[in-house]
Amino acid sequence: MDVESTYDDVAAEYDTWVGAGSVLADPTFEELIGSIDGQAVCSVACGQGREARYLATEGAAVTGVDLSENLLTLARRHEEADPLGISYLQGDAHTLEGLATESFDGVVCYMALMDIPSLDSALQSIARILRPGGWFVFSITHPCFKTPATGDLIDHTNKSVRRTVGRYFSEGYWDGPGLHRDALPIGAYHRTLSTYVDALTRAGLVIDQMREPPLDHQPVWREVPQLLYVRCHRGTETLSTH
Numbered sequence: 001m002d003v004e005s006t007y008d009d010v011a012a013e014y015d016t017w018v019g020a021g022s023v024l025a026d027p028t029f030e031e032l033i034g035s036i037d038g039q040a041v042c043s044v045a046c047g048q049g050r051e052a053r054y055l056a057t058e059g060a061a062v063t064g065v066d067l068s069e070n071l072l073t074l075a076r077r078h079e080e081a082d083p084l085g086i087s088y089l090q091g092d093a094h095t096l097e098g099l100a101t102e103s104f105d106g107v108v109c110y111m112a113l114m115d116i117p118s119l120d121s122a123l124q125s126i127a128r129i130l131r132p133g134g135w136f137v138f139s140i141t142h143p144c145f146k147t148p149a150t151g152d153l154i155d156h157t158n159k160s161v162r163r164t165v166g167r168y169f170s171e172g173y174w175d176g177p178g179l180h181r182d183a184l185p186i187g188a189y190h191r192t193l194s195t196y197v198d199a200l201t202r203a204g205l206v207i208d209q210m211r212e213p214p215l216d217h218q219p220v221w222r223e224v225p226q227l228l229y230v231r232c233h234r235g236t237e238t239l240s241t242h
């Protein structure tokens, strides 16, 4: 599959938006990851490296992989400024070529599966590089509440915000991200919740925990989850039920 890097054009803006050189601070992500001291962890679709830096500060030996050369240039620049021992590799999540089979204790994919065209290929590559029993933590925009037709309404009885959701069944590429358009490429891939669960199962990744935290960033996110977090482990058998 020939995949184009849609983040190259917005790399500088994305870096500024998420915090150049910052270390990711996300309590839900941290809770799901737990203790990782001494583990080999791969950050797939690592961008400018914010979650890779979190993993490294927790004592993991971290490899970050991303499609975007421009984001990786920034990630390497941040690593040079504040060395944490992170290795960065340009690569496609669909294959994770160059990463050895069963070579990682854990894999993370933070806020990126929506940007990757083939969910099955990405999850199967992730399962391939995990040792049996290894863990996988990912976060995505919540597929049930951030669909290709999402809006917010004010409830005039008490001025609270309500979310409206449409086109849930319209899977595939859509003119996605609503906020922060200057720092994100146009378009993302919408999938239903059952598509995510079935693809994980096909890849032999078993769900252990899910989180849908209330967030303070937007009033409606306190009432309706904007993000979904999942922790899985690689089972002993890889299923293939296409």
Ligand SMILES: C[S@@+](CC[C@H](N)C(=O)[O-])C[C@H]1O[C@@H](n2cnc3c(N)ncnc32)[C@H](O)[C@@H]1O
Binding pocket: 003, 005, 006, 007, 018, 044, 045, 046, 047, 048, 049, 050, 051, 065, 066, 067, 068, 071, 091, 092, 093, 094, 109, 110, 111, 112, 115, 116, 117
């Ligand atoms: C929303 S950004 C998230 C980046 C980083 N995880 C973070 O949270 O800052 C999505 C990332 O997915 C990467 N990406 C998209 N398609 C990819 C692919 N096929 N293989 C590897 N990375 C990919 C983009 O280059 C971008 O860095």
